[in-house]
Amino acid sequence: MRPHTNQGTENDYLNNIYLQALNSAKSGIIITDNTQHDNPIIYCNKAFENITGYTHNEIIGHNCRFLQAQDRTQEERRIIKDAVKNGKECTVEIRNYRKNGTLFWNELIISPVKNDEGQVTHFIGVQNDITERKKSQIELREEKASVEKKILERTQELHDNQAFLSSIIQTVRESLLVLDAEYKVLSANNHFLNSFKVTQEDTVGKILFELGNHQWDIEALKNLLTKILPTNNPVIDFEVEHDFPYIGRKIMLVNAYRIEFEGQYKDRILIAIEDITEKKEIDRRKDDFLSIASHELKTPLTTIKGFVQILERMIPEGSSEKFISTLEKVSINVDRLNNLISELLDTSKIQSGNIEIHKDPFEIDRLVRDTVENLTFASPSYIISISADTNSTVLGDELQISQVISNLVSNAIKYSPGQNKIDVHCTRVGNFVKISVTDYGMGVSQQDQLKIFERFFRARDIQKKFPGMGIGLYICHEIIAGHEGTLWVESEIGSGSTFNFTLPIMKN
Template sequence: MQHHNYKFLEGSGEMATLIREHDWSQTSIGTPDKWPVSLLTTVGIVLNSRFPMFMYWGPDLVCFYNDAYRPSLGVNGKHPQLLGQPAKVFWSDIWHVLEPLIQQVLSGGGATWHEDQLIPFYRNGTTEDIYWTFSYSPVLDESGNPGGIIVACTETTEKVLGLNQIRESKQELEFAIDAAELGTWDLNPYNNKFIGNNRLKSWFGLKPEAEIELPLAISVIAEKDRERVASAIEEALQPSSGGKYDTEYTIIHPETKAERIVRAKGKALFDEKGTAVRLNGTLQDITEEVVARIELTRSEQQFRALILQAPVAIAVFKGPHFVVEVANDPMYQLWGRGPEEIMGKPIFESLPEAKGQGLEILLENVYLTGERFEAREHLVMLPRDGKVEVTYINFVYEPLRDNNGITGVIGVASEVTEQVIAKRKIEDAEERARLALDAAEMGSFDYNLVTGKIIGSDRLNAIFGLQGVPEHDDYLSKLKADDRQVRLRAFEEALKTGHLYYESRIIWDDGSVRWIQTEGKVYFDEDNKPIRLLGTVLDVTQEKEYHEELLKINQRLEIALEAGRLGSYELVIDTGLMTCTAQFKANYGLDSEAEFEFEDVISLILPQYRDVVKQKIDEAITNHSVYNIEYQVQWPDGSIHWINASGKARYDQAGRATIMVGVTFDITEQKLLQQQKDEFIGIASHELKTPVTSIKAYTQVLERMLTQKGDMREAAMISKMDAQLNRLTSLIADLLDVTKINSGRLQFNYTWFDFNQLIAEVVEDLQRTTQKHTLFEDMQQTGQVYADRERVSQVLVNLITNAIKYSPHTKEIIISTRKENEEVLVGVQDFGIGISKEKQERVFEQFYRVSGVKQHTFPGLGLGLYISSEIIKREGGRIWVNSAEGEGSTFYFALPVQKN
């Protein structure tokens, strides 16, 4: 719109701004520069008024309103679109209400007035019920005719709704007073006039039209309550009391003398000086309630007394949190807490040890459903002497009800821990006995000596070959005739001693004979008369057969020991006492009658072997293994003999070694033969070494000569012969080493050297000898080692060549080193044929080779690993193998960094 300096549009109000910015050219009244003075004046009056005002102008009744009227339009309603719009268009929803008013004013009917008029329209996103007090007045234009209408209005919605609510509340209050059968009263403190409704007057014995003086009202109160009531009234009239009045008393009808207990409740009102100007309230007949309360109190007292005097544990838990309202001493003893810790508190807060055991859920279920819960021998963890222990409880949860429904839970409990433990011990004992009988395949019986009735187990019937429910005579009939007297004598003895035991034979229906062992106990009455016999029967047929077989085996064993000159012994480890055969003593050069103990054996062993023998025995005991050792002894005649001894310990139930049993064998002759063999091998190997060396030299010269002549085929044949000479040289070297080892002449030259450097040199040399396999190094830092460098190299060469030989179908060999606990560890891993578990312990034995067809596949004397093992042992180290058949092997050896 075109701006002009119109005084009536000055100001910062929202509506003044909107009118200035509105495009009035699109309306029927045109732009403000064409408005008549009457319109300009009226718009100025409306905008500058702080009273809510609205106006219509022109034939279309274009709408104007001020800032004070703006809130009545709400949000999300007609504002600001209403400004400048024709009334009939924009007020279409209530036009049927507005049109008669507008027509009255425009037709000269004068102004209108309406108070608390309901005129609903759309605002705040919905159509609301709105109440208005308003006036429609005409605005005259320059011709003296109504050119528009000015509306002065105010919204009275809150006032109308408030009055309606008060009216409804008053009606509800009257209804509530009547429904509750309350008397109402109003005391004027200035004149002590006491006004009451008809119900109150009837209680006081007055007619409906009668007025009540305060002294008259008090005179109806029972004498015992008058002074207290008067004091309560006086106190309520004091500002310090807050004006509250609440008391109970008894009134006595002046004519009928009927007593009525009432409760008076009221509130005093004070003026600005703090003087009471009014005290009013209600009077409620609570006679039945008080009587019920007195009766309930008496009942609760009796209930509490019953609980406190009860011999079993009882407690009452009130409310959803199960607050302990009352409990007796047995319950406190069960909880392991005193009253000061429990009373008046939620049970699971004051007894946290009981939480999380399912008791909360049980209590809640009883409280919510009203269903009784009972448990027997229920396991509960409760405090005992400062620690939480397992207890067993029989208990019942019963819902506690009053007129309002379930208010809590009654718990009744008794501890049965000792009974449960005792019962379970009996059950355990019975179960153990049953399991023992089952495990031992024993039959059991219960024989009544008074009635002659017998109860036998299924196993007993099976042992006797009987079915159904046999009588006592049925069992006796199975006894072999020759053994019936044995049973009779044992039975007669049992009636005197109380213990029954005998072995006898029974005959099954198929004619087979079985051995049984019967054992039992006789029970006597107070007059010492036998009344009951409990016992067991065991089928010992197999044991009898085993015993006979054992006798035969022992006889054969004695013959074998004597034939093989093996001496056997049994040593009591704690005492050193020995039981041994004559051959055992003969192996030590002693007479068969000689007294012989373990210390005697040790004294005959040559000193250099004694500690080793004791160590081997201790290791066998610790490892539950067999010990085997060879050592020399000196007979009493001074001669030296070799002994091979073996043994194994026996252990008691606690796992403690108690007995050592074993054998000894005089191997002096074998040792002499071994010595002669070693000497022969040594001489033969030494004598063979020189001609083989010469042959090898001639062979190499001959190979070079043939190669130079171009005779390649003959040269290749000579080369193969040279390879066989290498094998022969290696075999001779192994035989020489073995003879040196057996004779103790294998020498070692110790020096410090770089261990990994030695490994690298050996690997490099051996890699040149094989085209098929690749040797991989996986070496960690090991540093210097003090050992025989050549002997360690010999072991490593042996292990790597073995790995190559026994992995013909794989290509990788891995050599690894590392340092661990002052040792250097070497591993040689192949992925070849592997070694079965049962053969791994023998691979380091002298002359041991793989058995079967593989013996020809992988030729050799079986000395390489034996020599390697002896070298490592003499270096103070250890050697072992991990292998799985078909998956390869890893041979390890470990050497101390510095030899002791």
């Protein structure tokens, strides 16, 4: 037994060295599993996370094409698709987008990995950020133009930019500040002066963090502006709650961007400040109303449901078909109303932070099969195929995960009229399981995909055709987030949709 133990130890040692080598590489490296549906990513190194801005958990399970976002017409995408289909190597320069939406040019090299039978089991992708090289190429082409003409045009452009920016600052109905690289206020629009009841003399020429009673000297905000913003990452929707002089306690939403002008206007910082105090109060009241209304409706509805069940057990002999069918319709609609109220209660709990997750180990394959089979009985006209052989155990709330699967499959049925096929896949990707629900129905537009998991959002064309409140997917998103997984959708109008989510596998 000792030689075998030594051999195993040596293999573990070598594997650790290989992983360290991959993580120390400057190039982004990923591995995809070509034997699985949609060739998902099962490994990525640290450099890939740094280049793309996504975390490891947000990357695993996705197909590489998610980095192209909505930029789907690139010829390079077809080249990659053909290479994967034919199991060949290829090298392309393609436009990709980081998590924050910024564009970067990627030199991508993909290579197939084959088994002893010559079948392609995996692909290794190596990517390098060549944005600076591309930028240099563009600059070289521009230098071929007339120097004098370039200077004149650039000077005029700077004047135009200054005039345009000044017009924006003074006309928008939002507080705007322009800072220099040292965070000194260069200008403040009238909305800022009126909102905070200050003058130009109180503001212009002062350091942002020293304004008023140092109300903007907030450690978290200062960290974002001094450390994150210089890396060209914007500050988005940062909430500041403070007792401001002259106007009282307010909640402000801060957004900040670096403006990359040249010459004397280089490195300007534009800060937009929105007062959301009233909006927050309205949202709080709305959440309180939903919570109270849902609880108040739940009690009489439970009583009604009980009476309906009694009536169903006491149907007199010889009752007419109309009486029986009417009673069935009442029971169905009571159940529908009960489900709607339950969703409203779940939404209220999520918003208030009171949703409870009872985590216990469970077999994900069994849960997927049981949940989908129950839905199959309720929708016999649909052919729902199930593929779940991961043999994986998940630590989580079994009822909540079943609720997510049920919601996604029910939506697939609801939004694919005229179709009768749905595919459910449960696969293992790295240290996660990935559950995918695919329909062949209406599809979701790129614009709606950005908002589909927001509370109460419903696409306009869906509102006209299908009833609902737009909270099911929001609840699913929050449940999966509470289990340290991710939920996303891949879809095109008229070609159906695939909703995917991942869950971490329980470590032995």
